[in-house]
Amino acid sequence: MLQYIRKIIQISVIAVIFVITIMSYYGYLLSARSQKDVIDMAMEENGYVMSYLYAIIHKIASQPVNAGEFVPYLDVFKGGIWSITLFDFNITDPVMAIAATIASKVFYIPLLISLIIPLVFILIFGRAFCGWICPMNLLFELNEKIRSQLERFNVPILNISMAREYKYFVLFSILTLSLFGIHLLPYILPYALVSRELYHYIFYSTFSFGLVLIVFLLLFELMVSRRGWCKYLCPGGAFFSLLGFKRLVGIDVNTKACPQQCNLCTEACPRGLEPHKNIIGIECDNCGLCITKCPASAINYKLGSRVQGSRVIVIFFLSLFTTHYSLLTVSHAAHSKIINPHAGAQTHYPQNPSEEYIIEKDGYLVNFSVFQHKQSDSTIRVKAVAIIKEKQTGEPYIGKPLKMVFYKKSILGLKEDMKFDFEKDFEKRYPFYANIPYEADFKVNVSFNDKGKEINVEFPLRVGEPKSNLIFLGSVSFILIASIIAVAYLKKKQQEAKKKAAPVG
Numbered sequence: 001m002l003q004y005i006r007k008i009i010q011i012s013v014i015a016v017i018f019v020i021t022i023m024s025y026y027g028y029l030l031s032a033r034s035q036k037d038v039i040d041m042a043m044e045e046n047g048y049v050m051s052y053l054y055a056i057i058h059k060i061a062s063q064p065v066n067a068g069e070f071v072p073y074l075d076v077f078k079g080g081i082w083s084i085t086l087f088d089f090n091i092t093d094p095v096m097a098i099a100a101t102i103a104s105k106v107f108y109i110p111l112l113i114s115l116i117i118p119l120v121f122i123l124i125f126g127r128a129f130c131g132w133i134c135p136m137n138l139l140f141e142l143n144e145k146i147r148s149q150l151e152r153f154n155v156p157i158l159n160i161s162m163a164r165e166y167k168y169f170v171l172f173s174i175l176t177l178s179l180f181g182i183h184l185l186p187y188i189l190p191y192a193l194v195s196r197e198l199y200h201y202i203f204y205s206t207f208s209f210g211l212v213l214i215v216f217l218l219l220f221e222l223m224v225s226r227r228g229w230c231k232y233l234c235p236g237g238a239f240f241s242l243l244g245f246k247r248l249v250g251i252d253v254n255t256k257a258c259p260q261q262c263n264l265c266t267e268a269c270p271r272g273l274e275p276h277k278n279i280i281g282i283e284c285d286n287c288g289l290c291i292t293k294c295p296a297s298a299i300n301y302k303l304g305s306r307v308q309g310s311r312v313i314v315i316f317f318l319s320l321f322t323t324h325y326s327l328l329t330v331s332h333a334a335h336s337k338i339i340n341p342h343a344g345a346q347t348h349y350p351q352n353p354s355e356e357y358i359i360e361k362d363g364y365l366v367n368f369s370v371f372q373h374k375q376s377d378s379t380i381r382v383k384a385v386a387i388i389k390e391k392q393t394g395e396p397y398i399g400k401p402l403k404m405v406f407y408k409k410s411i412l413g414l415k416e417d418m419k420f421d422f423e424k425d426f427e428k429r430y431p432f433y434a435n436i437p438y439e440a441d442f443k444v445n446v447s448f449n450d451k452g453k454e455i456n457v458e459f460p461l462r463v464g465e466p467k468s469n470l471i472f473l474g475s476v477s478f479i480l481i482a483s484i485i486a487v488a489y490l491k492k493k494q495q496e497a498k499k500k501a502a503p504v505g
Contacts, residue, residue, distance in 0.1 A: 002288045010138040090114035095239040099178040124127030126244030131287030136190035162223045162232040171235035245282040252302035253278040265290035368459040386430040398425040402448040409441040439464030
């Protein structure tokens with residue numbers, strides 16, 4: 001029963017992300033319905049199956065009983081598995097938020113507040129996100145069943161072990177790189193990739209490069225190392241393990257009740273721990289597989305030694321959901337597409353920006369968000385939004401001129417491609433719209449005036465997925481996969497040769 005509950009939760013998480021993305025795209029269709037009918041647009045851009053789904057949603061939303069009530073609810077769910085907003089409660093992955101804070105060197109209060117729920121969850125349950133919530137973990141578990149079948153039929157697959165400390169080194173290295181503005185987490189954390197690929201497919205009817213990495217990780221765990229990513233390399237798992245080292249809910253093993261010579265719990269553990277010896281440690285994700293497999297019911301969940309402290313934390317955790325707790329109901333959502341907080345643009349369709357940055361310059365916080373939607377095979381609709389606030393007072397920069405210039409990158413350097421001069425803001429924002437007939441990399445210069453002083457801020461922008469980048473990244477991925485398999489194969493052959501050469505007796 002325990003494992004059925006866990007699977008239901010994992011599937012429900014994926015279903016919630018799917019529904020949020022579907023409703024976000026339906027909101028986009030509504031925002032453009034003045035041009036064409038909602039269903040016609042869905043048919044043109046998504047094909048018959050998906051357009052049929054949007055037709056059902058539109059029919060329900062158009063019922064007289066739902067008039068004026070359905071559309072507002074499109075905006076109460078936003079984000080993905082790494083950062084999500086539910087009924088004004090903002091929840092952000094702590095490791096992503098820390099990397100964003102290090103990179104921007106700005107303490108963005110709504111973003112920090114959005115960490116409260118996941119931090120309390122980790123303090124109580126430790127690394128349970130990996131075992132109970134992470135959508136990639138569900139794929140890894142299905143992948144492991146395929147691996148078991150391959151082993152059953154004697155297919156030559158490897159199971160290379162590494163030092164568990166590697167993932168802590170990966171986490172430290174990524175956070176250090178964030179200090180220099182190099183953001184790797186959004187492109188390597190599998191659970192973030194799952195959300196992004198789902199979003200990319202629903203909005204663009206295609207997958208992006210993230211799918212290559214997902215397939216690579218599945219092949220790596222299938223053919224090279226059983227649960228290798230989670231055990232040895234995942235920076236998210238490393239962070240959850242470190243923060244939850246004194247978790248309040250953990251696994252308790254009654255070794256006296258264990259049958260002799262039984263290690264079924266250890267064989268079932270996806271983290272490679274040894275519960276039959278009561279060797280568990282901080283990397284346990286409370287998945288309960290050892291509890292399910294134990295024939296003597298000698299393993300159970302238990303509260304940690306700090307029971308009094310746990311009561312305080314649990315009461316605090318529950319208080320977060322009261323209607324009077326205002327910290328989590330800030331007006332500007334702290335969700336993000338990549339790593340940085342969303343600055344609260346008042347239009348949310350599509351709700352997930354493809355690029356989002358926040359930079360501090362001369363006493364101002366400049367947030368730059370880009371929303372993209374593929375209009376056709378040759379045109380991409382781009383909306384760029386600049387939101388500027390004074391750092392000290394939080395007052396928005398409104399009613400004043402602002403310039404936004406797009407420079408297209410090429411082998412020969414930068415060339416001005418388009419620009420727009422704003423005489424004043426539009427609803428406290430400076431939005432720019434364009435239909436771009438090609439996929440390319442840009443540099444965007446945002447400039448505004450403060451008491452006679454011109455302030456310039458630059459942001460990178462990628463429109464679509466330039467083919468050259470995909471070809472390069474695909475080639476690199478293929479080389480990495482081939483190299484890992486080749487090294488693992490040679491290592492296995494060397495071990496077999498040593499065994500044959502070793503003297504008998």
